[in-house]
Amino acid sequence: MSVxxxxxxxxxxxLEMKKRLSFIERGCEFLKLKRDHLAKELTVALDVLxxxxxxxNEKLRDVYEAVITAYLALGPSEVRSQANSIKKTYEIEILxxxxxxxxxxxMKVVSKPKIEGKLDPVLFKAASLMMEVFEEIxxxxxxxxxxERVADELGKTNRKVNALENIVIPSYKQVIKFIQxxxxxxxxxELVRTKLIGGVIARRxx
Amino acid sequence: xxxxxxxxxxxxxxxxxRDFKEFLEILSKTPYGEELANAEIDVLELEQILNKKFxxxxxxxxxxxxxxxxxxxxxxxxxGLEIKxxxxxxxxxxxxxxxxxxxxxxxxxxxxxxxxxxxxLETKTLEEFVEALKxxxxxxxxxxxxxxxxxxxxxxxxxxxxxLHVDRIEVSLMNLSPEDRVIVKRVLQTxxxxxxxxxxxxxxxEFGRQTPPRGYFYRIYGVPLEVLESLIKTRDLEEIIxxxxxxxxxxxxxxxxxxxxxxxxxxxxYIYEVLxxxxxxxxxxxxxxxxxxxxxENEIENLASIAWGKEQGVPPKKILKYILxxx
Numbered sequence: 357m358s359v360x361x362x363x364x365x366x367x368x369x370x371l372e373m374k375k376r377l378s379f380i381e382r383g384c385e386f387l388k389l390k391r392d393h394l395a396k397e398l399t400v401a402l403d404v405l406x407x408x409x410x411x412x413n414e415k416l417r418d419v420y421e422a423v424i425t426a427y428l429a430l431g432p433s434e435v436r437s438q439a440n441s442i443k444k445t446y447e448i449e450i451l452x453x454x455x456x457x458x459x460x461x462x463m464k465v466v467s468k469p470k471i472e473g474k475l476d477p478v479l480f481k482a483a484s485l486m487m488e489v490f491e492e493i494x495x496x497x498x499x500x501x502x503x504e505r506v507a508d509e510l511g512k513t514n515r516k517v518n519a520l521e522n523i524v525i526p527s528y529k530q531v532i533k534f535i536q537x538x539x540x541x542x543x544x545x546e547l548v549r550t551k552l553i554g555g556v557i558a559r560r561x562x
Numbered sequence: 563x564x565x566x567x568x569x570x571x572x573x574x575x576x577x578x579x580r581d582f583k584e585f586l587e588i589l590s591k592t593p594y595g596e597e598l599a600n601a602e603i604d605v606l607e608l609e610q611i612l613n614k615k616f617x618x619x620x621x622x623x624x625x626x627x628x629x630x631x632x633x634x635x636x637x638x639x640x641x642g643l644e645i646k647x648x649x650x651x652x653x654x655x656x657x658x659x660x661x662x663x664x665x666x667x668x669x670x671x672x673x674x675x676x677x678x679x680x681x682x683l684e685t686k687t688l689e690e691f692v693e694a695l696k697x698x699x700x701x702x703x704x705x706x707x708x709x710x711x712x713x714x715x716x717x718x719x720x721x722x723x724x725x726l727h728v729d730r731i732e733v734s735l736m737n738l739s740p741e742d743r744v745i746v747k748r749v750l751q752t753x754x755x756x757x758x759x760x761x762x763x764x765x766x767x768e769f770g771r772q773t774p775p776r777g778y779f780y781r782i783y784g785v786p787l788e789v790l791e792s793l794i795k796t797r798d799l800e801e802i803i804x805x806x807x808x809x810x811x812x813x814x815x816x817x818x819x820x821x822x823x824x825x826x827x828x829x830x831x832y833i834y835e836v837l838x839x840x841x842x843x844x845x846x847x848x849x850x851x852x853x854x855x856x857x858x859e860n861e862i863e864n865l866a867s868i869a870w871g872k873e874q875g876v877p878p879k880k881i882l883k884y885i886l887x888x889x
Contacts, residue, residue: 424871424876424880425821425823425884426823427867427870427871427874428823428867428871428876428880428881428884428885429822429823429826429827429867429884431609431863431867431870432605432606432609432866432870433606433609433650433866434646436667437649437650437653438653440653440657440659440663440664440667441652441653441654441657441716442657443656443657443658443714470714472715472768472769473714473715473717473768474653474715474716477760477761477763477764477822478822478823478826480764480767480768481820481822484767
């Protein structure tokens with residue numbers, strides 16, 4: 357905002373500017389609160405994600421071993437044939453959820469494949485491990501999307517707070533000071549004029 | 563024909579090959595080499611070639627064996643392969659797979675018990691599939707259709723197919739000599755008992771402690787139903803398999819670490835050793851023939867597993883853990 361251009365050094369304008377500054381400062385406080393909450397949310401999310409990712413990697417190794425064992429034990433044609441007996445695939449619904457005003461996709465498993473009563477025990481083990489880890493990957497993906505959007509919003513909020521604190525509020529204060537100074541100057545001039553005229557009138561009266 | 567069997571060194575070399583290409587190069591120097599004219603085959607095509615080779619060997623032995631033995635071999639092995647094909651078609655029809663996809667997985671064989679594979683592949687639904695088997699030895703499959711459709715499971719029909727196979731084997735068994743019957747019964751009983759115990763363990767994992775319905779264990783042999791139900795209810799695996807004694811305890815021990823594949827390998831090893839020791843009577847008698855065919859069957863399964871492992875870059879140690887090396 358330009359410091360002097362467009363500024364009317366009047367009492368009315370000064371009051372208007374003071375009102376605006378107060379509003380902006382209150383808004384800045386709310387944004388700081390939002391920033392702090394988002395930062396806390398992000399820290400918790402990152403701690404959880406770190407742990408979950410490494411657990412899922414371990415589980416994926418178990419799944420991989422189980423699948424290899426199934427293929428070695430049953431042969432590739434038999435594994436494919438048994439896998440063919442599974443009718444449904446996963447049906448997933450993606451719904452929007454919100455935290456601190458930040459929207460992120462939330463995944464809901466509507467239906468999953470039914471593997472009971474169809475597979476050889478060796479293949480059943482691989483399939484049930486795979487389904488477990490798949491649902492954990494979905495939860496992880498949801499959590500990661502949430503963390504990403506929270507981080508994004510945190511960045512935006514932080515930039516807004518910085519802009520308000522370092523640019524907007526100081527420039528408003530500068531304008532207010534300018535107007536204040538101008539008005540004080542005028543008051544002083546008025547006072548001096550009044551005193552001078554008073555002195556002249558008093559001298560004429562003598 | 564015994565000379566055609568691969569020894570453990572050759573199988574080990576195959577398992578330790580650098581990749582699938584080297585595996586095929588080593589295999590081409592064995593009796594399977596003449597089938598590998600086209601070097602650009604994949605694992606599924608190789609599996610079909612191995613199955614064809616096994617069927618050729620089966621047919622040679624059937625032609626040259628006495629009638630009672632050849633009837634038994636047909637019922638034990640050829641019906642077994644036919645049932646494998648029926649299960650593959652059944653699974654495909656259950657889930658609505660296209661016929662071409664199902665056809666690719668079928669073992670290339672001539673039908674045995676008046677089954678028409680092309681006709682079965684053309685059926686559109688499970689109901690039509692069962693209807694098409696009406697005039698065959700598998701007609702009773704229709705009795706399990708309702709449960710399969712209602713509960714969306716396949717085990718009732720697969721159990722019934724297994725039951726029909728065992729029934730047939732038990733009938734043709736009666737034509738063998740008493741000594742040969744003892745050997746086959748021992749093999750059959752051990753196999754059925756172990757599979758029943760694995761099925762009980764699996765039921766417990768899938769459905770909790772509820773008792774399975776009638777027909778889930780299509781045949782009870784040495785291990786009584788009470789033991790199987792106790793395994794499902796108590797889930798006290800270690801106690802139960804310890805109580806079964808030798809050889810079941812040794813065969814089932816990997817189940818304590820949930821390694822069903824290794825249980826099957828131990829079972830295969832046990833059966834192999836039983837047949838190997840029983841064939842000392844004569845090289846041309848039934849035990850020797852049964853041992854030879856079982857060895858061929860193990861061999862093609864081993865080769866398919868090794869081939870897949872090589873294609874996928876599985877370490878040799880892992881492959882060797884799950885295949886049966888001959889003594």
